[in-house]
Amino acid sequence: MLTIKKKTAALLADRISSVFGSxxxxxxxxxxxxxxxxxxxxxxxxLPCFRLSKSLRRSPVQIAASLxxxxxxxxFSSVTAVNGYLNFKINPTAFAxxxxxxxxxxxxxxxxxxxxxxxxxxxxxxxxxxxxPFHIGHLGTTVIGHSLKLIHQFEGYDCVGINYLGDWGTQFxxxxxxxxxxxxxxxxxxxxxxxxxxxxVRINNEIKAxxxxxxxxxxxxxxxxxxxxxxxxxxxxxxDGDEENLALWRWFxxxxxxxxxxxxxxxxxxxxxxxxxxxxxxxxxxxVQKLRDMGLLELDDGxxxxxxxxxxxxxxxxxKRDGSTLYPTRDIAAAVYRQETYxxxxxxxxxxxxxxxxxxxxxxxxxxMGYGWYDRLVHVPYGTVSINGAKLATRTxxxxxxxxxxxxxxxxxxxxxxxxxxxxxxxxxxxxxVGVGAVVFYYLSNxxxxxxxxxxxxxxSFDGNTGPYVQYTYARTCSVLERAGSTGKMNDVPLTxxxxxxxxxxxxxxxxxxxAMAEYEPSVITRYILDLAAAFNRFYHDCKIIGCEDESLxxxxxxxxxxxxxxxxxxxxLICMKTPEKI
RNA sequence: CUACCCGUGGCACAGCUGGAUAGCGCGUCAGACUCCGACUCUGAAGGCCGUAGGUUCAAAUCCUAUCGGGUAGGCCA
Numbered sequence: 036m037l038t039i040k041k042k043t044a045a046l047l048a049d050r051i052s053s054v055f056g057s058x059x060x061x062x063x064x065x066x067x068x069x070x071x072x073x074x075x076x077x078x079x080x081x082l083p084c085f086r087l088s089k090s091l092r093r094s095p096v097q098i099a100a101s102l103x104x105x106x107x108x109x110x111f112s113s114v115t116a117v118n119g120y121l122n123f124k125i126n127p128t129a130f131a132x133x134x135x136x137x138x139x140x141x142x143x144x145x146x147x148x149x150x151x152x153x154x155x156x157x158x159x160x161x162x163x164x165x166x167x168p169f170h171i172g173h174l175g176t177t178v179i180g181h182s183l184k185l186i187h188q189f190e191g192y193d194c195v196g197i198n199y200l201g202d203w204g205t206q207f208x209x210x211x212x213x214x215x216x217x218x219x220x221x222x223x224x225x226x227x228x229x230x231x232x233x234x235x236v237r238i239n240n241e242i243k244a245x246x247x248x249x250x251x252x253x254x255x256x257x258x259x260x261x262x263x264x265x266x267x268x269x270x271x272x273x274x275d276g277d278e279e280n281l282a283l284w285r286w287f288x289x290x291x292x293x294x295x296x297x298x299x300x301x302x303x304x305x306x307x308x309x310x311x312x313x314x315x316x317x318x319x320x321x322x323v324q325k326l327r328d329m330g331l332l333e334l335d336d337g338x339x340x341x342x343x344x345x346x347x348x349x350x351x352x353x354x355k356r357d358g359s360t361l362y363p364t365r366d367i368a369a370a371v372y373r374q375e376t377y378x379x380x381x382x383x384x385x386x387x388x389x390x391x392x393x394x395x396x397x398x399x400x401x402x403x404m405g406y407g408w409y410d411r412l413v414h415v416p417y418g419t420v421s422i423n424g425a426k427l428a429t430r431t432x433x434x435x436x437x438x439x440x441x442x443x444x445x446x447x448x449x450x451x452x453x454x455x456x457x458x459x460x461x462x463x464x465x466x467x468x469v470g471v472g473a474v475v476f477y478y479l480s481n482x483x484x485x486x487x488x489x490x491x492x493x494x495x496s497f498d499g500n501t502g503p504y505v506q507y508t509y510a511r512t513c514s515v516l517e518r519a520g521s522t523g524k525m526n527d528v529p530l531t532x533x534x535x536x537x538x539x540x541x542x543x544x545x546x547x548x549x550x551a552m553a554e555y556e557p558s559v560i561t562r563y564i565l566d567l568a569a570a571f572n573r574f575y576h577d578c579k580i581i582g583c584e585d586e587s588l589x590x591x592x593x594x595x596x597x598x599x600x601x602x603x604x605x606x607x608x609l610i611c612m613k614t615p616e617k618i
Numbered sequence: 619c620u621a622c623c624c625g626u627g628g629c630a631c632a633g634c635u636g637g638a639u640a641g642c643g644c645g646u647c648a649g650a651c652u653c654c655g656a657c658u659c660u661g662a663a664g665g666c667c668g669u670a671g672g673u674u675c676a677a678a679u680c681c682u683a684u685c686g687g688g689u690a691g692g693c694c695a
Binding site for chain 1: 620621622623624630631632635637638639640641642643644650651653654655656657658659660675676687688689690691692693694695
């Protein structure tokens, strides 16, 4: 399948060499040079000839004129030179026929260039911390990460989605102490992760109180807490394989996971691996030894570090003064394991931009260690989220749990759908798809690097550029097709501007998918969906479809609707949106 | 102090591998449709693209400086 640009570039390359007898400009180069004019009245595609003027030693105006002179082919109804631009007007019927034909022929593969066939990509995303709240701060990594996985799968990659759970560390010592002191098994079984969080918050407060008291008593002595000591001791026992503590730890993890699964299910997310931090504890020493053997490790103030001065970065800490490991150590060990296990062509890490330095550092360390695959590591950062203008803070209670966010969204939608759908089950199903979709669409509308101020009212709005708007449009196409009873057929009828705009928009999809993947940017798809929905709604408004008198025109319009329906479906799924046929 | 990210109409955002009159949504005002689904569509008002220099035939887009906001920076993750 060829996109308009590729097809045009191929024709142009021939044209240029036959007119100027020069092979200076290749088709690939021309694809990059071609652009869409700001106004379609100028043309559907344009080649600015300014950059060619140096190599062809002629003025842009002359070049455009020479190329336009007698340039005829069936693809274009006209090729004209305007102020140094070579403007192409597409032959509408042939073009529409080809585009819609591609959509019908390729079905749910339309838009994919299959550029990832035979390659493997590992995606590390979502990764919540066990026994800590799963809140909207995790929405970015979860939704962007999964969307990137879907996009890569669509392009033919073998994908491994990894939920790198925060399931190890001193917080488990604290949790064990807290549970033994105040915990209630049945309460946790009933209340789930919320109860664990309560225990965790309580012990942290008590430890802080003890420390403050110790300072008040003797300002010169270091801060101290008996509970803190107990927590460290329990974690040590856990590390040493104490059965009782291990059992508790497993239980805490499974209770937390159970809760997260509910949210994942709403979003349609499944992971291929849940290997968390705990899995890598025994894989770190080998990497530390390798660093030491290679002479990369330096002692600094008792800690083991890798000096990164040469690369204008602060040192990367590998071991604490007491010899215990750190975050970068674990990430390096995990990357090595994943390369050995999956042989990835790309490993993508979706985390907050706040961690950019951390990733830059350990990526560099991996390179220094001589691992040839260091350049396959990709950090995909995203901006931070605030709520109503205020920063997220567990302590002050300024958090919105993901499950509460989705519950709220769903119940608001349910109030509206209830009138239309008396069947409670159907009503809830639709409310779920639309409510969750509204939040996801809102989040994925922006450039991922932009900081988001999360305003519930806006996220759940139904007007304008929103999830409900595009899902509604999709449902409308479904309804039209159902009433039509067929998927139509492209006939040789003249197309209006509105119809052509829709066809051009459909034709753009493959480019957008490629761009979204190249930039690791799901919002490219989100905005494309908006364009497509708008183009369809204009078409829908201007043209009678089912009620069209002319049979061959009616069939054509139904086919256009079917193509739109197909692409909307594919595109929505790429950004973790459900596609309800009725709303 | 150093590094990275962001700074586009009242609000929230596209456009940034330089290219033809800077786009979309919300809000405001005025219309159309009320039909294939409660929706949607059309038009108007509103921007010296943070500021100042520079490169170029051409700068919202590249470079430099500067201001404002955010994030990170050795024993947390």
